Amino acid sequence: MDSTEAVAVRHASDGVAVITLNRPERRNALNLDIKARIADAILTLEADTSVRVIVLTGAGGYFIAGTDIAEMEPMSPAQHQTLATDRMFTVLRRCPKILIAAVEGYALGGGCETALCCDMIVAGEGARFGQPEIRVGIMPGAGGTQRLLRAIGKYRTMKLVLTGEPLTAAEAFQAGLLSEIVPDGSALDRSLAIAATVASMPPLAVQAIKEVVQLGQDVPLDTALALERKAFVQLFDTQDQKEGMRAFLEKRAPEFKGR
CATH class of the missing domain: 1.10.12.10 (Lyase 2-enoyl-coa Hydratase, Chain  A, domain 2)
Known part of the structure; x- marks a missing residue:
């Protein structure tokens, strides 16, 4: 992978593609540019008939630490609408192909919501999942409350979104949020193995x-x-x-x- 490429796409094996977010200096935090690149990559892979499964991951030991607060802080409601700040999540949500999130490190805020858009989540033991938006005066706005509600129930969801406290991988798995926990550093390899199996199916x-x-x-x-x-x-x-x-x-x- 080109270390200068913020969002890299590669074909890992027959039927399997990988999208890697590579912004380690910001722990892969999402900004508008990154979100647009991920959305465009998903749409390109949707149109590629050779791809059946897409694995989404982050470089540098992190999945996605959240959304870029510095970019978001001055935004007005009208700007959120005009800039379609939820476009990436909509594209992920509507993707007809199987999506697997390979999570290491943090999956917080928009990062947790990105993982929640996927069909499976494979996480390293040290991964952390959470929706800390309330701590900066807002709330989840890309599916965090609703997808968590459907995945782990009302009472766990309310504690998560009202306190901003993260779940460990073990807690997330116990709550029904994860597909599998693996040793740290192996989430991508395990996700690729699962993806290859799914890609071999009818x-x-x-x-x-x-x-x-x-x-x-x-x-x-x-x-x-x-x-x-x-x-x-x-x-x-x-x-x-x-x-x-x-x-x-x-x-x-x-x-x-x-x-």
Whole structure:
């Protein structure tokens, strides 16, 4: 990775791309430029049919320590609207491909909200997660309250956002916020291994699972079950379903084509 490149994109393996935020002097804090670069990188990878899974990580032992307070302090409500300061989060939230956050060090404020936009979060043992916005007179504004509410429940969320106190990786995992905890320094490697596994799966089934999970979490259970059943049945009209089941019966590795 070019050490001068603030947001670097590389293809790590078949079907897997990595976006690395490289602003170590600010512990990878988000400013408007960085957020725009990440959003553009995501959109470019969305259009790349060879990419099935995107891993988002930070260089220098940190994920994202938060949002650049110096840039944000003088902003008015109108400027937030005009500058679309939430665009990166919207792009991440709407990304149809699987997103994995590989977290080392701090994931605070906008950094925690960035991780919360992803489908999986793999964290080093020393990672810290939190929404400290209240300590500077504001509140989370890119999904922190709502995504935490859905992930860890009302009472943990209220303590987190009203005190600004961070969770350790162990606490976050226990609360249901993380997919996995790994030794410090290995979050990216483990995320890449998971990404490679997911990228080897039938693409249409992966896409259907993501869609159903995203839509189902905010609707009544009966509606969510109907969405799941419809997606399940539709996959029986794919070549990948035929290939997967035939390969299982023939005791061989399947070759999925995304058709």
